[in-house]
Amino acid sequence: MSDTSRDIVLRRIREALRQPAPQPARPDFTAPLHPRPAEGDDLAVAFAQSFVRVGGVFYYCESEEHFYDQLFAYKKEKQLEHLYVWEPELKKLLHAGNLVFLNDETGFQQHADAGLTTCEALVARTGSILVSAATGSGRRLSIYPDQHLVLARTSQIVTDIGDALRLMQLKYGPDKLPSMISLTSGPSRTADIEKTLVLGAHGPRSLVLFLLDDAPAATT
Numbered sequence: 001m002s003d004t005s006r007d008i009v010l011r012r013i014r015e016a017l018r019q020p021a022p023q024p025a026r027p028d029f030t031a032p033l034h035p036r037p038a039e040g041d042d043l044a045v046a047f048a049q050s051f052v053r054v055g056g057v058f059y060y061c062e063s064e065e066h067f068y069d070q071l072f073a074y075k076k077e078k079q080l081e082h083l084y085v086w087e088p089e090l091k092k093l094l095h096a097g098n099l100v101f102l103n104d105e106t107g108f109q110q111h112a113d114a115g116l117t118t119c120e121a122l123v124a125r126t127g128s129i130l131v132s133a134a135t136g137s138g139r140r141l142s143i144y145p146d147q148h149l150v151l152a153r154t155s156q157i158v159t160d161i162g163d164a165l166r167l168m169q170l171k172y173g174p175d176k177l178p179s180m181i182s183l184t185s186g187p188s189r190t191a192d193i194e195k196t197l198v199l200g201a202h203g204p205r206s207l208v209l210f211l212l213d214d215a216p217a218a219t220t
Contacts, residue, residue, distance in 0.1 A: 058209055086104075087135055090117070090118065112146070147204055150207070168181065186207055
């Protein structure tokens with residue numbers, strides 16, 4: 001007589017019970033909690049993916065001229081009439097590209113549509129931007145305007161938060177760190193009230209990154 005489905009299932013159970021249960025591999029407690037992205041070119045890709053995942057708006061710029069075009073198009077699309085830029089190196093760069101911006105604090109509190117700053121580092125694993133008060137943008141330009149625009153370079157991308165903080169220590173010294181260091185992961189948001197997501201609760205509603213490729217050209 002052929003086995004019924006019930007007989008087959010029971011036989012499989014009996015056979016399985018004769019074998020010792022496989023034991024899970026011993027965990028490696030020295031391994032990092034989160035896997036580290038690959039080094040090299042893949043690091044920029046890992047950052048871009050993480051940055052967009054947390055709500056950032058990403059623009060890749062092959063050259064300074066490409067950055068001018070991208071920023072001009074973005075300003076036109078978002079109708080940004082009041083773009084504030086306070087850092088001398090950024091002012092010089094935008095002047096070279098014939099881009100219109102406000103370079104002082106006149107009407108800042110009333111008309112701050114957007115602010116363009118540099119940053120200290122980009123963190124690939126979390127898609128975060130590390131800014132500090134040590135730049136000419138100070139504390140306010142990355143927090144007060146409705147939109148925070150950032151110009152960064154591929155050479156500033158590091159793997160993890162610890163790497164970014166070590167860069168800060170090397171740059172400023174352990175005893176002379178900036179008075180404000182902020183790690184920004186996406187636009188400001190909160191869902192504290194009735195679990196309704198609100199953007200711009202504690203800072204800019206938009207975080208926009210223009211990533212300028214400064215890697216040396218490959219030679220053949």
